[in-house]
Amino acid sequence: MTGKLYGVGLGPGDPELMTLKAHRLISTADVIAYPALETGDSFARSIAAGIIAETVEEIVIPVPMTVERGPAQQAYDAGAQAIAERLKVGQNVIVLCEGDPFFYGSFMYLFSRLSEQFEVEVVPGVTSITACAAVLAQPLTARNEVLTIIPGPMAETLMQERIAAADAVAIMKVGRHLPKIRRVLERLNLSQNAGYVERATLENQHVSSLSDAPEKAPYFSMILITKGEDPWL
Amino acid sequence: MTGKLYGVGLGPGDPELMTLKAHRLISTADVIAYPALETGDSFARSIAAGIIAETVEEIVIPVPMTVERGPAQQAYDAGAQAIAERLKVGQNVIVLCEGDPFFYGSFMYLFSRLSEQFEVEVVPGVTSITACAAVLAQPLTARNEVLTIIPGPMAETLMQERIAAADAVAIMKVGRHLPKIRRVLERLNLSQNAGYVERATLENQHVSSLSDAPEKAPYFSMILITKGEDPWL
Numbered sequence: 001m002t003g004k005l006y007g008v009g010l011g012p013g014d015p016e017l018m019t020l021k022a023h024r025l026i027s028t029a030d031v032i033a034y035p036a037l038e039t040g041d042s043f044a045r046s047i048a049a050g051i052i053a054e055t056v057e058e059i060v061i062p063v064p065m066t067v068e069r070g071p072a073q074q075a076y077d078a079g080a081q082a083i084a085e086r087l088k089v090g091q092n093v094i095v096l097c098e099g100d101p102f103f104y105g106s107f108m109y110l111f112s113r114l115s116e117q118f119e120v121e122v123v124p125g126v127t128s129i130t131a132c133a134a135v136l137a138q139p140l141t142a143r144n145e146v147l148t149i150i151p152g153p154m155a156e157t158l159m160q161e162r163i164a165a166a167d168a169v170a171i172m173k174v175g176r177h178l179p180k181i182r183r184v185l186e187r188l189n190l191s192q193n194a195g196y197v198e199r200a201t202l203e204n205q206h207v208s209s210l211s212d213a214p215e216k217a218p219y220f221s222m223i224l225i226t227k228g229e230d231p232w233l
Numbered sequence: 234m235t236g237k238l239y240g241v242g243l244g245p246g247d248p249e250l251m252t253l254k255a256h257r258l259i260s261t262a263d264v265i266a267y268p269a270l271e272t273g274d275s276f277a278r279s280i281a282a283g284i285i286a287e288t289v290e291e292i293v294i295p296v297p298m299t300v301e302r303g304p305a306q307q308a309y310d311a312g313a314q315a316i317a318e319r320l321k322v323g324q325n326v327i328v329l330c331e332g333d334p335f336f337y338g339s340f341m342y343l344f345s346r347l348s349e350q351f352e353v354e355v356v357p358g359v360t361s362i363t364a365c366a367a368v369l370a371q372p373l374t375a376r377n378e379v380l381t382i383i384p385g386p387m388a389e390t391l392m393q394e395r396i397a398a399a400d401a402v403a404i405m406k407v408g409r410h411l412p413k414i415r416r417v418l419e420r421l422n423l424s425q426n427a428g429y430v431e432r433a434t435l436e437n438q439h440v441s442s443l444s445d446a447p448e449k450a451p452y453f454s455m456i457l458i459t460k461g462e463d464p465w466l
Contacts, residue, residue: 120370
């Protein structure tokens with residue numbers, strides 16, 4: 001009997017936004033695995049830190065943050081191999097994933113390497129999108145509105161087209177793309193409809209209108225745009 | 234001191250996909266409120282049923298399912314008034330919301346009526362989008378892909394344009410719009426990329442390719458389309 005691989009979403013950052021199922025799987029795990037910076041720091045592990053038993057075996061997957069994709073892919077190769085060794089001897093492995101495993105998550109790099117050979121279960125988590133809407137107190141979408149989720153690195157012209165075509169927009173991974181996004185929203189006359197959030201639901205979160213956003217945005221920041229003029233009344 | 238209004242996301246249906254925070258707030262509540270069918274049935278309440286104490290006061294908001302919006306809006310007026318009475322005497326009120334309160338949820342009808350006068354906190358929940366991706370074992374989005382979320386009632390031509398412009402698409406509230414959606418995906422040559430899910434994470438869920446989907450889809454059904462040809466390797 002081989003073990004089962006779990007990709008477990010931990011939500012946006014506040015440990016209390018983890019699901020009951022994530023809590024159960026992690027607190028009873030024998031083996032956990034997670035990607036980390038080369039320093040060993042892992043956002044996903046930090047969310048779950050309070051419920052990881054001291055006796056748990058931890059497979060750390062240090063992922064180099066290089067522009068070319070080869071080194072990161074090699075890191076996932078090695079991580080998948082270490083996980084496969086545990087699965088082969090019948091142990092279950094719980095992969096810790098910030099947010100949701102299948103929503104812009106690195107879990108898919110492990111999933112693509114292991115899902116043909118092993119049983120995999122994905123436990124969905126609260127995404128940063130709805131967490132940001134909650135802390136902004138800004139409803140995202142109602143009734144028949146279209147929501148488009150756009151990554152910050154998208155090219156400027158294309159980004160403008162996509163925002164123009166949607167009723168509500170979430171721009172993820174804002175980071176160094178903030179000046180470009182400001183320009184696009186100015187041109188679309190949507191700057192007044194945009195909210196800005198850094199590190200949603202963490203203790204050091206920052207929530208403001210886009211006009212009050214800082215000049216420099218961290219990677220884990222998001223802009224939400226809703227176009228409706230109080231469409232919920 | 235007035236009470237505080239909580240809009241609490243309960244996730245897609247499996248009670249174990251509720252967050253720890255939702256669990257804490259509901260299991261210690263004095264007053265809960267939720268929209269219901271005119272029969273009194275409530276999907277949101279059914280998700281939380283196992284942790285609602287017998288002594289809790291329940292404000293049921295029966296919402297008529299009529300085409301014109303007036304009767305439903307009157308129901309939310311009355312519901313908001315009943316909630317306001319509790320808040321004014323200092324009680325907290327926990328509104329039960331399926332999925333996430335700000336993601337195509339009816340909570341915004343209460344939010345729009347009460348948020349100016351009372352303190353409101355929204356607790357995000359797992360959405361049906363990522364729950365469907367999990368049960369389909371189909372990663373939604375990676376890296377710099379665009380995800381577009383489209384409600385089933387959208388007009389056929391517009392739907393085709395929006396699907397053509399996205400990297401990944403979730404079509405919500407499929408229901409009686411299934412034949413139209415099939416036509417659109419045929420024309421875009423995307424039928425083979427589409428997965429179909431009814432009642433994700435509930436015991437009676439149905440998961441299949443679009444080609445194996447039934448002729449009649451219930452309201453709580455979804456189609457996920459990813460265009461990448463195994464882009465995660």
